[in-house]
Amino acid sequence: MLGQKAAFATAEASPDKGLRRRWRIGEKFIEGWVFLTGLLAIVVLLGIIALLLKEGLPTFLYTPPWEFFFGTKWYPVSEPPTFGIMPFFVSTLWVTLVATAISVPLGIACAAYLAEVAPDKVRETVKPIIELLAGIPSVVMGFIGLMLLSPLVQSAFNLNTGLCGLSAGIMLALMSLPIIVSVSEDALRAVPDQFRQASYALGATKWETIRHVCIPGALSGITAAVMLGVGRAIGETMTVLMVAGGALAVPMSPTEPMMPMTSAIASGIGNAVRGGLQYQALFAIGLILFILTLAVNGLADRVLERQKRKFAR
Amino acid sequence: MFSNLVKKWFILPVAVLLVTVIAVAGCPGSSGSSGSFKIIGSNTVEPLSVVWAEEFMKAHTEVSIAVSGPGSGVGIAALIDGTTDVAQASRQIKSAEIEQAQANGVEPYEIQVATDALSAVVNPANPVSELTIAQLSAIYTNQITNWREVGGNDAPIVAISRDTNSGTHVFFKEHVVQMAGLPTADKTLEYGSKVLFLPSTKEGVDEVAKNPNAIFYPGLGYVTDEVKPLAIKKTADTPGVLPSVATALDGSYPIARPLLYYTNGQPTGAIKDFINYCLSAEGQAKVTEVGYVPLQ
Numbered sequence: 001m002l003g004q005k006a007a008f009a010t011a012e013a014s015p016d017k018g019l020r021r022r023w024r025i026g027e028k029f030i031e032g033w034v035f036l037t038g039l040l041a042i043v044v045l046l047g048i049i050a051l052l053l054k055e056g057l058p059t060f061l062y063t064p065p066w067e068f069f070f071g072t073k074w075y076p077v078s079e080p081p082t083f084g085i086m087p088f089f090v091s092t093l094w095v096t097l098v099a100t101a102i103s104v105p106l107g108i109a110c111a112a113y114l115a116e117v118a119p120d121k122v123r124e125t126v127k128p129i130i131e132l133l134a135g136i137p138s139v140v141m142g143f144i145g146l147m148l149l150s151p152l153v154q155s156a157f158n159l160n161t162g163l164c165g166l167s168a169g170i171m172l173a174l175m176s177l178p179i180i181v182s183v184s185e186d187a188l189r190a191v192p193d194q195f196r197q198a199s200y201a202l203g204a205t206k207w208e209t210i211r212h213v214c215i216p217g218a219l220s221g222i223t224a225a226v227m228l229g230v231g232r233a234i235g236e237t238m239t240v241l242m243v244a245g246g247a248l249a250v251p252m253s254p255t256e257p258m259m260p261m262t263s264a265i266a267s268g269i270g271n272a273v274r275g276g277l278q279y280q281a282l283f284a285i286g287l288i289l290f291i292l293t294l295a296v297n298g299l300a301d302r303v304l305e306r307q308k309r310k311f312a313r
Numbered sequence: 314m315f316s317n318l319v320k321k322w323f324i325l326p327v328a329v330l331l332v333t334v335i336a337v338a339g340c341p342g343s344s345g346s347s348g349s350f351k352i353i354g355s356n357t358v359e360p361l362s363v364v365w366a367e368e369f370m371k372a373h374t375e376v377s378i379a380v381s382g383p384g385s386g387v388g389i390a391a392l393i394d395g396t397t398d399v400a401q402a403s404r405q406i407k408s409a410e411i412e413q414a415q416a417n418g419v420e421p422y423e424i425q426v427a428t429d430a431l432s433a434v435v436n437p438a439n440p441v442s443e444l445t446i447a448q449l450s451a452i453y454t455n456q457i458t459n460w461r462e463v464g465g466n467d468a469p470i471v472a473i474s475r476d477t478n479s480g481t482h483v484f485f486k487e488h489v490v491q492m493a494g495l496p497t498a499d500k501t502l503e504y505g506s507k508v509l510f511l512p513s514t515k516e517g518v519d520e521v522a523k524n525p526n527a528i529f530y531p532g533l534g535y536v537t538d539e540v541k542p543l544a545i546k547k548t549a550d551t552p553g554v555l556p557s558v559a560t561a562l563d564g565s566y567p568i569a570r571p572l573l574y575y576t577n578g579q580p581t582g583a584i585k586d587f588i589n590y591c592l593s594a595e596g597q598a599k600v601t602e603v604g605y606v607p608l609q
Contacts, residue, residue, distance in 0.1 A: 075503055077386070077477045087506070146516070151523060160526055161471045163509060241512055246476065249506035257509045267476040267512055271386030273393055273413050 052290055056283035059083065068284065072250050076268060076278040083281040085288075087250045091165060091258035092289075095240060098169025098254050099176060099233040104226050106173070107180030108215070111222075114181070115188035116210050127185065134178035142242030145171040150243060157255055163245035165254040171239050176229035183228060187221020188214055220303045227300030231293050237262035261289050348583045349377040354388020354401035355480045356514050357532035358572050361427060361603045362401055365591050368599065372590075376583045385480025392575055393417055398584060400575040403429065403480035403532065404487075420578045426591050427572040428606040430533045430556035431485065434518070434540040436525040441465040443544035443553035446489055446567065447497055452528065453490050455505025460526065473517045473529040476510040484570050485530050495548070533561070534604035561606040572605065 060068065063083045071084020110130070114123050149170060150162030157166070191214050199209040215222065245257025246267065259267075265282050272279035352362050359382025366378040380401075388400035393414045406414075406421050414421050433449060435441060441463055444452075451457040453472050461467045475482040492498045511517045517529040522539035529540075533556055536542055544553030547567040560566040580588050590596050597607040 072506075077483060078503060146519075154524070160469045161509065161520070161524055163511075163520065242516070246510035246512075247507055248504075248510065257507075259510065267478060267510065270383045271390055271478040273390045273410070276413070 049290075052283055052287040055280060056285075056287040059277070059280035059284040062277055063281070068281075074248055074264070076281065077271070081277055083277075085261070085264070085281075085285055087248050088259055088261040088264045088285065089288075090250050091244065092234060092260040092262070092292075094165045094251055094254045094258060095169045095172060095244060095260050096230060096233045098166055099172035100226070100230055102170060102173035103177045103180055103229055103233075107177050107225070107229065108184055108222060110177075110181045111184035111188055111225075112210050112215065115185045116214055117206070127182070130178050130181050132178075133174070134182075136175075138175065138236060138238040139242075141171050141175055142239040145239060145243035159255055161245060161257060163243060163257055165244055165251060165256065165258045168240045168244035168258075168260075169233075169254060171243055172233040172236055175236060175239065176232040179232055180225045180229040183225035184218065184222045187218035187225065190221065191217040220306045224300040224304040227296050227303065231296040231300065234296065235262065235289070235293050237266050241266050261285050265289075348373075348375045350379075350398035350584055350587075352378060352380045352388075352399040352401055352574075353391045353397040354382065354399075354575075355385040355403040355572070356382040356475070357385075357403040357429060357479075357481055357534070358382065358401035358426075360534050361572065361600060361605055364599050364603055365587070365596060368596075369587050369590050373583075373586070376587070378587065384476070384478025385483070386478045389421075389575065392421060392577065393419055395419065395577075398576065399580075402573045402575060403570065404484045405571075405573065406575060421575045422578055422580070424574045424576070424580075424588055424592075425571045425608065426574050426588070427597075427600045427608060428561055429570055429572050430558075430561040430566050430606060431481065431488075431530055431568045431570055432533055432536050432542045432556040433528060433530050433545060434521055434536060434542050435528050436521055436523075437539070437541045438525045439465060439541065441543065442541075443546055445546040445549050446492055446495060447548070449489050449545075450492050450502065453485075453504055453508060454502055455507050458507070468526045471520075471524060471527040472505070472508045473520055473527055474504055474508045474510055475514060475517065476512055478512075479514075481514070481530065481532065482510075485568075488568055488570070489530070532605070533557075536604065558601060558606045569606070 063071070068083060068085060069089070070086055071082065072086045073082045073084045074087065075082050114127055118126065145167055146163075150164075150167045152162070153159065153164065153167045153170070154162030195213050195217055196209055199213045204212070240260050241263040244260060244263060246259045246263060247257035248259060249256070251258040265285055268278060268282050272282055352366070359380060362380045362382075366380050370376055370378060382401070385400075385402040385404050388397060388402055389406055389410050391397040392400040393410065395417065400421075406423065411421055433444060439460065441460060444463060448457065448463050452463070452470055453474065455472070457463060458470055459467065460470055474485070477483075486504065487493050490504060491500055491502045509520075511520070514531050514535050518531050518535050518537060518540055521527045521529045522537070536556070542556050544555045545567050546553045554560050554566050556566055556568075561569040574588060574591075576584060576588075579585075592608070597609070600607040
């Protein structure tokens, strides 16, 4: 930092105009390069949206939107094929609901412990370990769900099969836990220390301080954490493909085998010929999924922004 | 100073050029004569193709073969899109797929490489030992939902199927669920909505090994000691026949099916040599080892 400033000062003071011009050209070049890379991300996003619209929308010429969304029959390889995505949509809701119901209380409690209770040493060891959990490949999580969790769930709930939405939801909870813990912990630590001290000065206990001061103070950050976790759960594919069971009925409870939207795309796309009816229908599911995750992530972004502004004063 | 500028503006196009060259060189399509090709398709045929490919590559070190088995439909779609050299399939190509292929300038050429006895397997703890095709159809359309109705325990049936990528899924639907070739044949029957669709044959066999109420239909090559194959009766009056190489060869097993390779036009070069090896006595001996039924 300092060295750079010094170099800049000498360049500025130098009478050698050539050197200065060269310096400026280099600067312009890098500026342009950074601008281009920034642009690239936007171009890719717009490209994905355009592709999803181009490949997905024609499906509504074959299946009217109403039948597509509320139809309960998905027979893509039959003659003639029928496309109704209600079972997939409901499955996604169930699996996400189970994942959220487990990961949110656990995640916030864990974050509160790490931010407010744990000594620095414990926090510095535990937090990276939890974040490491996010790095486990989803196919490995699927494998664990298949081999360890599904027999457990089957015997614990006395089900016909352990391959069901509940098992998938539990695995997804484990996968979104690191995001929830990490982001909520950051939010809790951003709550100014004066708040806590004021609370203690009023005679509040540690629990009362966490419950009535820290968590409400960090609420927007925690909400964002939850949203990010939910977004992860909605979009996860491999684990649910392996563990959720893949039945085509509209599931009435999370203990039934089901096929969320992501698995439906993954298990059908290989077989779909480019431009065919099934291909278009799968892209339409992709479009819906994209809008869903975009909405959740966008909401999370808005909430996080609010949290930042709150403590900027 | 000038050279510096040149360097900056020179490196980028060169880098782009290099990346393009590498990408093009890594692309398929230029294969066949170059001695490297891909086999994509049926999960059922995969173990057989893998053994053949390994043996063939031992003898021909200049050839490299990549095998993957996501499902027959995937393989045929890849052949139509020109992204594979050979498609392996456990069902015949559909007329709609031939039309799509021809529209893309691809001429599917069919070669039967082996036969499979499609087995219905249950958990060894299940007392049921034989089913008619009509009973199987009723199970997979959710008309029969309790093992008691077919002479077993009072327990719910967990019917497991492969997903729609699978040739086995399509073959089973046509020949068992819709009972093609039987007097009771009904083309409008579909898998019931309670049937579990799993992404691989291995996963289905594993679930049957763990779950006493489950039933699944793997190819003969996937049947292990952990699951029990059922004797299949064509109709209620005919005797039950267990799936095996012998019963598939003499035609007494009712749900045997061809295992196929599809190429774009007649195979040439390394692919031709490979397929000749598969069809040779040596190659067909491997078929029995893997658990399928040789052609002769």
